[in-house]
Amino acid sequence: MSTPLPAPLVPGQPLTALAPMQDVTDLAFMGVIAHYGAPDFFFTEFFRVHAQSKPEKHILRSIDENATGRPVFAQLIGEDLGHLARTATELIRHDVAGIDLNLGCPAPKVYKKNVGGGLLREPEKIGEILATLRAVVPGRFTVKMRIGFDDTSPLDRVIELVNEHRVDLLTVHGRTVKEMYRSEVHYDVIARAVARAQCPVLANGNVTSAPRAVAVVAETKAAGVMIGRHAIRNPWIFRQCREVFSGQSVTRLTLADVRDYIERLFRATNVPNLAERYHVNKMKKYLNFVGQSVDPTGAFLHDMRRTETEAELFAVCDRHLIADGAASREFAPEPYPGVIARPNCETPNAVADGCSLETITA
Numbered sequence: 001m002s003t004p005l006p007a008p009l010v011p012g013q014p015l016t017a018l019a020p021m022q023d024v025t026d027l028a029f030m031g032v033i034a035h036y037g038a039p040d041f042f043f044t045e046f047f048r049v050h051a052q053s054k055p056e057k058h059i060l061r062s063i064d065e066n067a068t069g070r071p072v073f074a075q076l077i078g079e080d081l082g083h084l085a086r087t088a089t090e091l092i093r094h095d096v097a098g099i100d101l102n103l104g105c106p107a108p109k110v111y112k113k114n115v116g117g118g119l120l121r122e123p124e125k126i127g128e129i130l131a132t133l134r135a136v137v138p139g140r141f142t143v144k145m146r147i148g149f150d151d152t153s154p155l156d157r158v159i160e161l162v163n164e165h166r167v168d169l170l171t172v173h174g175r176t177v178k179e180m181y182r183s184e185v186h187y188d189v190i191a192r193a194v195a196r197a198q199c200p201v202l203a204n205g206n207v208t209s210a211p212r213a214v215a216v217v218a219e220t221k222a223a224g225v226m227i228g229r230h231a232i233r234n235p236w237i238f239r240q241c242r243e244v245f246s247g248q249s250v251t252r253l254t255l256a257d258v259r260d261y262i263e264r265l266f267r268a269t270n271v272p273n274l275a276e277r278y279h280v281n282k283m284k285k286y287l288n289f290v291g292q293s294v295d296p297t298g299a300f301l302h303d304m305r306r307t308e309t310e311a312e313l314f315a316v317c318d319r320h321l322i323a324d325g326a327a328s329r330e331f332a333p334e335p336y337p338g339v340i341a342r343p344n345c346e347t348p349n350a351v352a353d354g355c356s357l358e359t360i361t362a
Helices: 027-037 057-064 081-091 116-121 123-136 155-164 187-196 210-220 229-233 237-245 255-269 276-293 299-304 310-321 323-328
Strands: 015-018 041-048 072-077 098-103 141-146 169-173 201-204 224-227
Touching: 015 237, 027 057, 027 237, 027 255, 041 057, 057 072, 072 081, 081 123, 098 116, 098 123, 116 123, 116 141, 123 141, 123 155, 155 187, 169 187, 187 201, 187 210, 201 210, 210 224, 210 237, 224 237, 229 237, 229 276, 255 276, 255 310, 255 323, 276 299, 276 310, 299 310, 310 323
Parallel strands: 015 041, 015 224, 041 072, 072 098, 098 141, 141 169, 169 201, 201 224
Antiparallel strands: none
16 A cells, blocks of 8 residues: 655645755755745755665755755665665654665766666666665655666666555656656657556656646646756746646746845855855755856856856855846746856866765756
8 A cells, every 4th residue: 555645735726846866955046046946845865875874964964954845855865775775764764755875876986886877777676775765664665767777678676666565655757767867858768658657656857847837747748847947047936837837927026036036045054164165166056957057158158167266156146136127137947058067177177976065967
């Protein structure tokens, strides 16, 4: 018997969820998203599970201190059956909506450890993990996966296992692991998963706007959408989805609205004793996405990437988003063609941490 999903904000509408993104979907970012219009469901950054692991305190905060009013699912990444069971048992003592298993992270440093998307090379191992977690999770158990590793050959078998082990919600990102974020999204393959799965399925991958969400739901017949980096670019996107799902026009956003978002995000993500340069660089990673809808030439991105202090950053924001009539200009609902996010360009010597902002590009 499956566990019903938490009630959505608007009964009868397609579901919306904020994708789990390392270094992004923390307590601060969830709060900012909720201010502009929360999704139906949140998912945490993944808890790394191994022999020495304990649930990371900063990720637990996004559960224990959640003030968004919306449920939060806790995501796990790992492959050791005993330690996955131990961690899931620990996490369900917290106020989680459910336990989610990551079968999709495409970062090489992750899949080479045979976790995340790497597990799609071993469907029978996935079956063991699903059986183990289903046995210890009395409530909602969910999975987020890609459509395969090199190709889509594992998909049907994984869906069979999802059905066998009574998964309550499945999210399908419509690219293979090897395709990373570069290829077109294979919505036809998501539709295949929707047709075979016995639980609700969320479609994930390049859901750029509310009208695009409507089109993806129509094409895939999914129960809803999960949105990741385009919610960084446009935190109003979940509210806009509800508008379009109900037949309304999408609220027009201006560059002044974007200036407010940047200010709010900056204040929310500032923590005591955080060096100014580090905080500015973290903000620049978010703004690499925001800038895709500011101007068609990428001028904002060019100037923003060269700032080093808070004062310099906000001077650029004011110049591009407020001055000389910019405040009333429209914030484009879709990314401008050719304006590319390069979130790792600010820290060229950093080692990318899994599916973090370092590796998720346009």
